[in-house]
Amino acid sequence: xxxxxxxxxxxxxxxxxAIDAGCRFFAGYPITxxxxxxxxxxxxxxxxxxxxxxxxxxxxxxxAVIGASLGGVKxxxxxxxxxxSLKQENIGYxxxxxVPVVIVNVMRGGPSTxxxxxxSQSDVMQARWGTHGDHPIIVLTPATVRxxxxxxxxxxxxxxxxxxxxxxxxxxIIGHVYEKVTLPNIDELTIxxxxxxxxxxxxxxxxxxxxxxxxxxxxxxxxxxxxVTGLVHDETGFPTNxxxxxxxxxxxLNSKLDKYSDEIIQYEDxxxxxxxxxxxxxxxxxxxxxxxxxxxxxxxxxxxMIRIQTLWPFPTERIYEFGRQVSHIIVPELNLGQxxxxxxxxxxxxxEVVPVNKINGDPIHPExxxxxxxxxx
Amino acid sequence: MSFHYEIRLSGAGGQxxxxxxxxxxxxxxxxxxxxxxxxxxxxxxxxGGASRSEVIISDGDIDYPKATNIDLLLAMTxxxxxxxxxxxxxxxxxxVDSGFVKNNPKGDFKLxxxxxxxxxxxxxxxxxxANIIALGxxxxxxxxxxxxxxxxxxxxxVPKGTEEINIKAFKQGRDLL
Numbered sequence: 001x002x003x004x005x006x007x008x009x010x011x012x013x014x015x016x017x018a019i020d021a022g023c024r025f026f027a028g029y030p031i032t033x034x035x036x037x038x039x040x041x042x043x044x045x046x047x048x049x050x051x052x053x054x055x056x057x058x059x060x061x062x063x064a065v066i067g068a069s070l071g072g073v074k075x076x077x078x079x080x081x082x083x084x085s086l087k088q089e090n091i092g093y094x095x096x097x098x099v100p101v102v103i104v105n106v107m108r109g110g111p112s113t114x115x116x117x118x119x120s121q122s123d124v125m126q127a128r129w130g131t132h133g134d135h136p137i138i139v140l141t142p143a144t145v146r147x148x149x150x151x152x153x154x155x156x157x158x159x160x161x162x163x164x165x166x167x168x169x170x171x172x173i174i175g176h177v178y179e180k181v182t183l184p185n186i187d188e189l190t191i192x193x194x195x196x197x198x199x200x201x202x203x204x205x206x207x208x209x210x211x212x213x214x215x216x217x218x219x220x221x222x223x224x225x226x227x228v229t230g231l232v233h234d235e236t237g238f239p240t241n242x243x244x245x246x247x248x249x250x251x252x253l254n255s256k257l258d259k260y261s262d263e264i265i266q267y268e269d270x271x272x273x274x275x276x277x278x279x280x281x282x283x284x285x286x287x288x289x290x291x292x293x294x295x296x297x298x299x300x301x302x303x304x305m306i307r308i309q310t311l312w313p314f315p316t317e318r319i320y321e322f323g324r325q326v327s328h329i330i331v332p333e334l335n336l337g338q339x340x341x342x343x344x345x346x347x348x349x350x351x352e353v354v355p356v357n358k359i360n361g362d363p364i365h366p367e368x369x370x371x372x373x374x375x376x377x
Numbered sequence: 378m379s380f381h382y383e384i385r386l387s388g389a390g391g392q393x394x395x396x397x398x399x400x401x402x403x404x405x406x407x408x409x410x411x412x413x414x415x416x417x418x419x420x421x422x423x424x425g426g427a428s429r430s431e432v433i434i435s436d437g438d439i440d441y442p443k444a445t446n447i448d449l450l451l452a453m454t455x456x457x458x459x460x461x462x463x464x465x466x467x468x469x470x471x472x473v474d475s476g477f478v479k480n481n482p483k484g485d486f487k488l489x490x491x492x493x494x495x496x497x498x499x500x501x502x503x504x505x506x507a508n509i510i511a512l513g514x515x516x517x518x519x520x521x522x523x524x525x526x527x528x529x530x531x532x533x534x535v536p537k538g539t540e541e542i543n544i545k546a547f548k549q550g551r552d553l554l
Contacts, residue, residue: 007403007413032421116421177442178399178415180406284442291441366441 011036017152024050027064062090072219092131118361173284275304278326292369323347388453393508398430408526513550
């Protein structure tokens with residue numbers, strides 16, 4: 001098989017990753033800077049027997065992907081800030097009904113319609129808490145085009161395995177940058193599909209889980225009839241108001257990811273071994289920071305960086321350890337400190353947390369991080 | 378220090394600068410087997426407004442994908458050259474479209490001025506290919522990507538049926554030097 005080497009855009013890598021993960025349904029509403037994801041899939045999905053629908057808005061698009069997934073098809077939607085706001089209600093619905101879906105948010109500056117074409121990382125907290133109520137969610141954030149491809153596949157694998165909505169949180173720079181990528185051959189990929197019931201349709205209880213905490217999921221239309229509701233439900237899927245049943249259901253829902261945190265939480269260490277000054281960052285800001293770190297290292301400053309790949313659940317333990325190793329943790333991000341607060345919480349005062357924030361639509365320049373590094377000596 | 382070359386293509390939305398960036402990056406990365414990134418910055422308008430496309434070509438990893446120390450600047454509007462002429466490296470190259478740039482910048486760089494859009498209209502019969510004429514000038518002045526690689530990338534990136542006219546425009550650009 002010839003190597004798959006391309007000059008590829010981040011948004012196109014989402015589309016190709018989704019297809020290779022087995023996604024065969026996309027519903028969305030075009031919005032900059034995410035539009036190329038839908039644009040690519042509108043061409044690619046029909047070629048391979050998939051379906052593409054441009055819906056009337058982002059709310060219905062979110063509903064459509066939940067419906068398609070209930071029918072057994074891996075489903076994707078993609079949007080940006082204002083559209084992400086509109087999707088929140090249905091993201092909560094996917095969370096409580098435990099329907100696997102992948103949502104891409106290519107962030108732009110906000111609030112409201114904000115800055116359509118300019119980079120931002122200001123939806124980090126919305127990705128975690130945008131929908132109301134305690135709920136599980138996984139948020140992944142890539143820093144290169146190749147990683148965007150890989151993470152899209154991971155997002156599908158995680159959503160299928162844990163029956164949870166997974167958000168791929170990108171910024172405009174990663175969504176729009178073209179880079180040289182060599183993609184793996186399809187047969188080298190690990191693809192996870194949801195666990196299906198082994199019992200008969202008559203015996204099927206849709207929300208009863210074994211020790212894995214993840215109930216098997218039947219496809220609609222295959223004879224396993226069951227009730228799906230956003231109300232808190234018992235193991236049959238019908239609503240309940242009984243405190244003992246509510247407790248069982250919501251405790252399982254909110255603890256199911258804890259059981260798997262070791263395989264969910266990912267981060268990348270660079271030069272952390274001998275670091276005395278730390279950087280914790282993610283997405284395109286990690287690329288600015290890496291550049292700054294190299295320059296600092298050339299000047300003999302022992303800087304090390306943790307690049308967060310799983311924003312939620314947050315890698316609290318690793319950041320805590322890092323805080324005990326270094327004097328300062330610099331946190332560059334294109335918002336007013338959304339992850340800096342989380343880092344502060346994780347290090348429990350062991351290191352000084354130094355935010356580098358920018359919200360004017362300009363990326364963080366390597367020189368700005370370098371300046372902060374020098375201030376920390 | 379390893380090989381590292383930064384190009385900024387600047388002008389107005391609709392002048393085809395993002396396409397030129399993609400062609401340059403693809404020529405370098407796919408057909409010349411170097412590493413390259415292309416990034417872009419533009420406003421919400423479909424046409425007009427400032428547009429900028431940046432290409433970084435390197436033989437190593439490219440972490441920060443934006444231009445910070447520019448080797449070559451193409452400016453297709455007065456606004457673009459006024460804004461970006463200062464970001465150029467000492468001894469860098471600035472190419473301007475003299476049809477739009479009336480006040481030439483002054484500084485420690487080599488300035489090349491051609492009526493690019495006018496040439497597109499007169500020699501090729503289409504103003505639309507001004508960007509590809511500029512690409513020819515860039516190829517000749519930068520000397521970092523092979524002519525063949527760029528022609529391959531043009532064929533791969535321009536709309537079907539327009540390959541020959543674009544290649545003609547590219548050669549026209551090269552012939553300006």
